[in-house]
Every structure is written in structure tokens, then in C-alpha cells.
Amino acid sequence: MPGALGGPRLLLKRLREVMAEPVSAQERLDKTVVLIAANMVAEVCSTYVLRSDDTLELYATEGLNPNAVHLTTMRKGEGLVGLVAKEAEAVATADAQTHPAFSYKPETGEELYHAFLGVPILRAGETLGVLVVQNRAHRVYSEEEIEALLTVSMVLAEMIASGELQALARPGADIAGRRPLHLTGASLAEGVGLGHVVLHEPRVVVKTLIAEDPARETQRLEDAIEGLRDSIDSMLDRGDVARAAETREILEAYRMFAHDRGWLAKMREVIATGVTAEAAVQRVQSDTRARMQRVADPILRERLYDLDDLANRLLRQLTGDGHHVPADRLPKDAILVARSMGPAALLDYNRDSLRGLILEEGGPTSHVAIVARALGIAAVGEVSEITNLVEEGDAIIVDGSAGAVQVRPAPDVEAAYAEKVRFRARRQEQYQALRSLPSRTKDGRDIGLYLNAGLLVDLPHVRESGAHGIGLFRTELQFMIASQFPRTSEQQALYKAVLEAAGDRSVTFRTLDIGGDKVLPYMHKIEEENPALGWRAIRLGLDRPGLMRSQLRALLQAAAGRELRVMFPMVAAVEEFDHARAMMEREIAFLRRHGKPLPDLVKLGAMVEVPSILWQLDEILARVDFLSVGSNDLFQFLFAVDRGNARVAGRFDTLSVPILRALRFITDKAAAADVPVTLCGELASRPLEAAALIGVGFRLLSMNPAAIGPVKAMLMEVDAGELESLVTEHIAAHADKPLRAVLREFAERRGVPL
Known part of the structure; x- marks a missing residue:
């Protein structure tokens, strides 16, 4: 590139010196545009910064009317400068005034200048502003000059992203890159x-932009690319990855990108302008991200994640940076x-x-x-x-x-949220005052409030919240956070710690609910068309009896001398429960034969979460000591809605008439059989939904620890009989008004906290 000061490498060095000077942000910006203009042999150099209202404001200029600084603005998409910002691509023309996008700003005095080159100031693909050079002559800017100006814009991008220029913004005109x-x-x-x-x-922070030796930087890039390819190949060669089709597909895409000659060629070209290998990777990825963000095809946009990750991996190869901040x-x-x-x-x-x-x-x-x-x-x-x-x-x-x-x-906004935190703290103090009071409705109905838990960090909540016990202990979480399959002794130690923390309160352990979306990192993953309906929970346990027997043995030994409550998840047929119960009986016989201490009492239950069990309630109630309703899965299966799919997860109300009728059917059958039934899904964790559950007959609810206080405060202010009448009438009438609205009006009339 021709230049009075010796090309982009020298310009970058000068800019680095300017960035280090102890001057104001405006002075630094003014010096920057002077240096760029001189280097580019341009009569004009201007910096426009994108504001939060999507307008571009002139922040500094060399050559245009200085009085236009902080006065001239244009919308994103307006004029040539706005076009650069909108498209996130360079625009170069020998005669700006004949370009169809040209927009005249009389206060700038730019009518004297014909040649125009504008490049976006990009960071992580986001447009932060526009850098422009102009000449009086009808000049054609070369590809090398465009590349050089794009490289220089990286310095301005860091300056804007740092927040340094925010002090220059007028009230209400925040800089886009730092806007709330x-x-x-x-x-x-x-x-x-x-x-x-x-x-x-x-993201790896690139601290050194300017290269002393471009040839060495090119070699560093090629060495890093080779290291990246080797690391991807190694991951693909690992047995566990080879079996996981989804992971393998992602890594194959990475390998394809890592061998893409066009990607490597672009980075080499950027290095040739005088920057480091790290800066070249950052520049190319930012440009790619800016282009792909404008693509409508969601599959192509999804590739952004892959490219971002790949670029970060390459930067780590170059810098040796670790993956994350030490925890x-x-x-x-x-x-x-x-x-x-x-x-x-x-x-x-x-x-x-x-x-x-x-x-x-x-x-x-x-x-x-x-x-x-x-x-x-x-x-x-x-x-x-x-x-x-x-x-x-x-x-x-x-x-x-x-x-x-x-x-x-x-x-x-920050002050409002700080007040919200203080208000929540005051509410928590009020809930603490309720801890020792009975969880009883105004008409004298006792409602058992239990915790959902699964980790050692949950255990202090049992006493702190005043809960009656643990209504659902998810045993699979221990398996999911372990690096290898927990030994029976390790499982036993955890279960014993849980029981000891609970003291005289009851604990209900759910056997392993793995499979589907709950994949153990050290276990062979089975590819299924529909994993939520596939090989998971009790199905997996019955097909892998060694797995279930190991867990049942650990539970029995941990509960020696006290009561043990165990329930089996996703029971779809009474025969499955019969097989699981037989497995428990064999383990009890085994431990008794070997003189091992046993629990004083073993109670077995089943989870009601598969709709088929609704039509086997009489049979299952004759076999179990208790039932637990998993409302998350029951709702999912009743409505054929994948609860992990954001497009459909909110399509049906969890308090709609079909689910309420199913829940009432369960509580009626359980009451007739004199078998206790608990609801332990997310429904129980919100006061309004908990009120509906009391209305359909539940007297035992299990929820997350933070919900105990709010739910208890609600139930102490309601009449359970009134709730039952209200919900029963709603179910029978199938009223147009949602039950949520009915319950809110009821709570407002009665002064019930929801």
C-alpha cells in the first residue's frame, strides 16, 4: 500500500504509541485519524461510532469540517457510511457522489471529495462503527489498501469495546458496543x-496486534493449524467419541473447516498486512461472523458456533491460554x-x-x-x-x-434490582419465621412439604427450610457428575450421608433415571430416534440388572437400622414394578444370608409419569406402599410435547383441564386405596400451581428448597375445602377462563400471597 509513513506495519506501531499516551479519549481519536490519513495519502479520514439507537455519529475527522464532529449523524443504512454499517462490508468507489447510496451532509464539507473507502469496525462480528478515508481525485482503492484499513479498524474496535469512548457520548446516545x-x-x-x-x-484476548516478522507469524499460524488438526484427529480416534454419532459429526465438521484452504489463505493475507497470527485469526473470524449473521438459513447460522469454537481453539494453540478462569x-x-x-x-x-x-x-x-x-x-x-x-x-x-x-x-435499573434483592431478603426472613409452624390450611388440613434433592449441597436445606423430609432424591446426579461409574461403596456413603442429614425426617430415593437426555459421560450412548420414549429409567435398570442391583444393595446397606423408601421411575406397566420389587427382595435375601444389617422397614413406590399407568392404577395401588407423580414427564407425555423444545414447551398450560382431570383421577384412586401420593414435579414449586394441586386433592408436595417458604405462606392463608370446590367446578365446567386467572382472582379476594 502506498503511504507517506511506510505502510500499515509502521502505522500500527504509531497507533500503538498513541494508545499508550496519557491523553483524553477525544485527543486519542483525533490523533488516530490524522495518522491514518497521512499513511493512506488521503485528504480525509473519519471515524463514525454506532450508537445504541442504530445511528452513526461522527466522532473524529481529519479533513472534514471539525465543527461536524458529534453533530453529524446518519441512520444505519443511510448513505455510504450507513451502507457499510448495515452490510458489515467494505465499500470503495472512485466517485462517491454518483453512487446510488450517497447521502449529502452539508455541514461536513465533503462535496470536495470524490474517492471513498469505508470499512466496518467489527468486533466478534458486531458492527461498532465505520472507518472512512476520502480523496479529492477519482481514485481507485486497491485490495491491499482495503485490507490494510480493515486491519487498522481492529485497533479502533478495541478502543470502542473498552468503553473509553462512552464518556464522549451525549446523554441518551450510548455507544452500541457498550449499550445496556x-x-x-x-x-x-x-x-x-x-x-x-x-x-x-x-474468548482469547489478543493483546499483540502488530507483527515484527510476518514470515515468522505465518509459520506460527501453520504450526498452530497443524496442532489443531492433530487435536481434532486425536479426539476422533478416541473410542468414546467414535461411538457418539452427534459428537463425531461436530468434530468431522471441525476437521473439514480446519483443512479448508480458503480459511488458511485469508489468514495468511491478513498477516501480510503486518499483524500477528492471533490478530489474523480474530480478524477473519470477525468478518466471517458478520457475514453469516445476515444469512437467513438457520442451519448455516448454526455453523457460527462451530466456527467460533474452532477459532478459539486455534487461538489457544497460538497463545497457550487455558480453557477458562480457575474456578x-x-x-x-x-x-x-x-x-x-x-x-x-x-x-x-x-x-x-x-x-x-x-x-x-x-x-x-x-x-x-x-x-x-x-x-x-x-x-x-x-x-x-x-x-x-x-x-x-x-x-x-x-x-x-x-x-x-x-x-x-x-x-x-440497577437500583431497582438492588431493591428487589432487598425485598426478597425481607421475604425470606418472613418465611424463616414460618419454619417452625405447622403447614396447615385455615380449615385444618395438614399439607406435607418435602424437598427435591440430588446432591450433598442440598442437604442443609432440609433443616433450614423446615421441610418434612426429602420427597425425591435424584440418585442419578451422583452418576452424572462423576468421571467414572461410582462404586457400590461410594453410592452407599452418599445415601448414608443423606439419611443422616435428614435425621428423623423421611427420605424417598428414586432409582437411577438415566438414558434419554440424561447421558453418563462414561457410558455407551445408544442413538435413538426418540430418546425421551426410549431406553431409560426402569427399562434400562431391568435390562442391566447388575446396575440396579448394585444401587439397591448400596441403599439397603446405607439404611441399616432405619426406614428405607425407594421408588422406581417411568413405570409403564405393573409387570415392570413386579420385576423391580423381585430384584429388591433378592438383594435383601443376599444381605441377610451374609449377615449384613438391614433396614427396619423397606417401602417401595412407583412414579406415575407414563399415561399407560393411569389405566392400571387399581393394580399398581395394590402393590405399592406409596405413589409419586412426576408432573414434568406426565405433562410431556399427555400432550406429546417435548419439554426441552422451546417451540412447543409452552404450547399447553400445565393447569389445563386435561392435566387437572388426570391428577384428580390419581388422587381419588389413591385415597380410595388408602395409599399416600406425592407430587414431586416442578408444578409444586410455585404457590399458584401448588394451590391448584391442593384443589385436586394432593396433601403431599415435594419441591425445590427455595419454594418451601412461599408455598407454606400460601397454604396457611387458604381454605383447602374452598380450593377443592373451586377447582372441581372449573374441571366440570371446562370454563373458557383459564384456572390461573380464576386462582389469581380468588387469591386477591382472600388476601392469599401468590
Whole structure:
């Protein structure tokens, strides 16, 4: 590229010096445009910054009227500058005034200039502004000059993203790259967390943009590419990956991208402009992301994730950076942000420092959501693009109750949420005062309130909440967070710790509910067309008797000298329960034969979550000591709705007449057989839904720990008989008005807290 100061490499060095000077943001920007203009042999160089209202504002210029700075604005898409911002691509023309997109701004004095070159200022594919050079002559800008200007724009992108220019913004004209954002997703765990972003797998920060030796940088890039290819090949060669078709497909796509000659050629071209290999990877990925974000095809847009991950892997090869911030060195108010995360990864972090969790993927019934609720941290999932919209250390608020996220919140928003946190704390104090009071309705009906649990961190909640016991202990969570299959002795130690923590309160253990979406990392995954309806839960246990017998033996030994309650999940036919009970009886006989101590009493139950069991209730009730209703799966199967699919999960109301009739049918049958029945799904965790459950006859509810207080406060203010009449009338009439609205009006009239 021709240039008075010796080309882009020297320009980048000069810009680095300017960035280090102790001057104001405006002075730094003014010096930057002067340097670029001189290097490009251009009469004009201007920087436009994108504001939060999608308008571009002139922030600095060399050559145009200086009085136009912070005065000239244009909409995204307006004029040549707006076109660059909208398309996120360079625009070069020898005669700007004849271009169909040209828009004249008289205050700038740009009518003297014909040649125009504008490039987007991009970071992580997001347009932050536009960098422009202009000449009086009808000049044709070369590809080398366009590439050089794009490289220089990376420096401005870092300057804008740092927030340094925000001080120059007028009130109400925040810079787009630092603007406050209100995002929505799915509520995973209730509560509110205020803090700062910690990326679970942070993007590698490229600190050195300018290369001293382009040939060496090219070699570094090729060595890193070779290392990346080798690492992908190694993963593909591993036996466990080879058996997992979905994982293998992703890695095959990675390998295809890693061998793409066009990708490598683009990075070599960028290195030739004088930047480091890391900067070249970042530039090419940002350009690619900007282009693909405008593609309508969802399959192609999904490839963005693959390319982002691949670019990050390549940057780690170049820099040697680790995968994430050490879990034990978090800020005291960490809000963890990730594309996705397993339960074991979340448990690696220091609970005392975590205030919240935000995920791009993961719905309310995902296993990481269950762990988040156990840890008592606010969590929101299904927040699109969150990992690309935030920077490490950004102020952020996660509202798990509303499924909302506030990124870089305005002071008034932050103050409102801080008050909400204080209000919740006061409410929790009020709930604590109810802890020792009986959970009894106004008309004297006792309602048993139990906890859903699955981890050691859940155990203190049993006493803290005043719960009657643990109504559902999910034994599979121990298996899911382990690196290998837990030995019988390890299982026994966990179950014994649970029973000891519960003291004289009852604990109901559910046998392994794995398979479907609950995949153990060390277990061979079976590819199924419809895993939710496939080989899982009791089906897997009966087909792999060694697995179930190991668990039953551990439970029996852990409960020696006390009562043991065990229930089997996803029972679809009474024969399945009979086989499972026979397996338990064989284990009891085995331990007795070997002189091992046994529980004083063993009670066996079944989960009602498969609709077929509704038409076998008389038979199953004659066999069990208790029933538990898994409302999550029962609802899913009744309505043929995949609860993990955001498109259909909210299609039907969980309090609609069909589900209420099914639940009433269960409670009526159980009462007639004098068999206790508990509801242990998510329905029980919200006061309004819990009121409906009392109305259909449930007297035992199991829920997450945070729900005990609110549900207890509700039931102490209601008349169970009134609720039963109200719900019965609603079911019989199949009224047009949803039961939710009816219950809210009822609660408002009676002063019942929901």
C-alpha cells in the first residue's frame, strides 16, 4: 500500500504509541485519524461510532469540517457510511457522489471529495462503527489498501469495546458496543443476582496486534493449524467419541473447516498486512461472523458456533491460554455466562462467589438447572447470543424469576434490582419465621412439604427450610457428575450421608433415571430416534440388572437400622414394578444370608409419569406402599410435547383441564386405596400451581428448597375445602377462563400471597 509513513506495519506501531499516551479519549481519536490519513495519502479520514439507537455519529475527522464532529449523524443504512454499517462490508468507489447510496451532509464539507473507502469496525462480528478515508481525485482503492484499513479498524474496535469512548457520548446516545441490553430467556432457577460477567470459556484476548516478522507469524499460524488438526484427529480416534454419532459429526465438521484452504489463505493475507497470527485469526473470524449473521438459513447460522469454537481453539494453540478462569479465583459477585454447561462443571466453581448463571442453551428441566437450584443461585437459559454480547467483567443482572437478563444496566435499573434483592431478603426472613409452624390450611388440613434433592449441597436445606423430609432424591446426579461409574461403596456413603442429614425426617430415593437426555459421560450412548420414549429409567435398570442391583444393595446397606423408601421411575406397566420389587427382595435375601444389617422397614413406590399407568392404577395401588407423580414427564407425555423444545414447551398450560382431570383421577384412586401420593414435579414449586394441586386433592408436595417458604405462606392463608370446590367446578365446567386467572382472582379476594 502506498503511504507517506511506510505502510500499515509502521502505522500500527504509531497507533500503538498513541494508545499508550496519557491523553483524553477525544485527543486519542483525533490523533488516530490524522495518522491514518497521512499513511493512506488521503485528504480525509473519519471515524463514525454506532450508537445504541442504530445511528452513526461522527466522532473524529481529519479533513472534514471539525465543527461536524458529534453533530453529524446518519441512520444505519443511510448513505455510504450507513451502507457499510448495515452490510458489515467494505465499500470503495472512485466517485462517491454518483453512487446510488450517497447521502449529502452539508455541514461536513465533503462535496470536495470524490474517492471513498469505508470499512466496518467489527468486533466478534458486531458492527461498532465505520472507518472512512476520502480523496479529492477519482481514485481507485486497491485490495491491499482495503485490507490494510480493515486491519487498522481492529485497533479502533478495541478502543470502542473498552468503553473509553462512552464518556464522549451525549446523554441518551450510548455507544452500541457498550449499550445496556435487556435480554430474555427461560427461567432456570429463581432469584436475582447482581454482579459481573465471568465467561466459562472466555474468548482469547489478543493483546499483540502488530507483527515484527510476518514470515515468522505465518509459520506460527501453520504450526498452530497443524496442532489443531492433530487435536481434532486425536479426539476422533478416541473410542468414546467414535461411538457418539452427534459428537463425531461436530468434530468431522471441525476437521473439514480446519483443512479448508480458503480459511488458511485469508489468514495468511491478513498477516501480510503486518499483524500477528492471533490478530489474523480474530480478524477473519470477525468478518466471517458478520457475514453469516445476515444469512437467513438457520442451519448455516448454526455453523457460527462451530466456527467460533474452532477459532478459539486455534487461538489457544497460538497463545497457550487455558480453557477458562480457575474456578477457585472468581470475583466475589460472579455471574457465570456460557453457551452450555454440564452439572459437574458448575459444581467446580466456588459457591460463595457465584451469584448467577446465564446460558445460551439449557432449559428449565436440564440437569445444570437442577444443580443451579440446589446451589441457590439465580439462573436463566436459552438467552440467544449472550456469550457474544458480553465482555469479561461487564456489569450484569440475572433475574431468574422473570427469565430476564440486564447487560450493562443503567443506574436506575440497577437500583431497582438492588431493591428487589432487598425485598426478597425481607421475604425470606418472613418465611424463616414460618419454619417452625405447622403447614396447615385455615380449615385444618395438614399439607406435607418435602424437598427435591440430588446432591450433598442440598442437604442443609432440609433443616433450614423446615421441610418434612426429602420427597425425591435424584440418585442419578451422583452418576452424572462423576468421571467414572461410582462404586457400590461410594453410592452407599452418599445415601448414608443423606439419611443422616435428614435425621428423623423421611427420605424417598428414586432409582437411577438415566438414558434419554440424561447421558453418563462414561457410558455407551445408544442413538435413538426418540430418546425421551426410549431406553431409560426402569427399562434400562431391568435390562442391566447388575446396575440396579448394585444401587439397591448400596441403599439397603446405607439404611441399616432405619426406614428405607425407594421408588422406581417411568413405570409403564405393573409387570415392570413386579420385576423391580423381585430384584429388591433378592438383594435383601443376599444381605441377610451374609449377615449384613438391614433396614427396619423397606417401602417401595412407583412414579406415575407414563399415561399407560393411569389405566392400571387399581393394580399398581395394590402393590405399592406409596405413589409419586412426576408432573414434568406426565405433562410431556399427555400432550406429546417435548419439554426441552422451546417451540412447543409452552404450547399447553400445565393447569389445563386435561392435566387437572388426570391428577384428580390419581388422587381419588389413591385415597380410595388408602395409599399416600406425592407430587414431586416442578408444578409444586410455585404457590399458584401448588394451590391448584391442593384443589385436586394432593396433601403431599415435594419441591425445590427455595419454594418451601412461599408455598407454606400460601397454604396457611387458604381454605383447602374452598380450593377443592373451586377447582372441581372449573374441571366440570371446562370454563373458557383459564384456572390461573380464576386462582389469581380468588387469591386477591382472600388476601392469599401468590
